[in-house]
């Protein structure tokens with residue numbers, strides 16, 4: 019009798035232990051899978067440069083039309099100084115400056131620049147505008163880290179020539195913008211991947227009210243030696259006049275494909291043993307999670 023009680027207790031203990039082991043295995047799998055999936059999908063940077071509905075709605079050519087300079091962190095950086103003089107509260111005009119605007123025509127009432135809006139489409143949506151200067155100058159950069167080796171990423175930016183080809187004072191003496199968009203290894207500065215715009219032609223008017231935006235995009239793959247990267251938008255023109263362009267909707271998106279199922283061990287174990295049940299449960303949970311994530315992706 020005593021032996022039977024011991025036996026029942028032992029069996030109950032074994033069942034409880036097995037249930038706890040299975041539960042903990044499921045928790046560990048769930049935690050690890052969630053962490054892995056979160057890590058793979060962690061890179062998602064989309065920069066619209068914001069918007070404002072309180073700006074003057076007429077061409078005023080004063081500093082009130084300017085949005086703020088790029089924030090100290092989170093919005094990227096520029097080697098160009100911001101074209102604003104806080105002392106006199108005026109726009110600084112000239113080659114080598116950048117501006118956050120909703121319309122190039124707001125910068126000055128010169129018809130040589132298009133009267134057109136941003137790419138995002140927000141009311142009062144901002145873009146960054148550059149008075150291009152010096153070949154090789156980095157107009158915009160954004161650094162990001164934590165890339166997952168083996169995962170794919172796509173980089174994209176919309177760029178427009180802001181010149182108005184129909185303007186009477188567009189005498190053809192202005193250089194077309196010519197830009198490189200590239201990803202560099204932030205640890206070594208080596209170029210990983212890039213796309214060239216070539217000479218971007220000017221348009222004779224807005225396109226549905228917007229600047230004549232063109233998307234430039236490419237993909238790249240992270241590796242053990244590429245876990246920190248930097249997106250750079252580089253001006254390729256030395257001309258003193260022209261090379262005036264705008265950028266908008268910069269994005270870097272990680273490939274969020276689900277991880278493959280956990281491999282079943284090569285050496286089978288008895289299915290009715292605790293280890294066999296754990297292995298079977300882990301495999302079923304892993305495969306089920308993978309199928310659910312595939313269905314969602």
Ligand SMILES: [Ca+2]
Nearest residue numbers: 066136138144
């Ligand atoms: Ca925008």
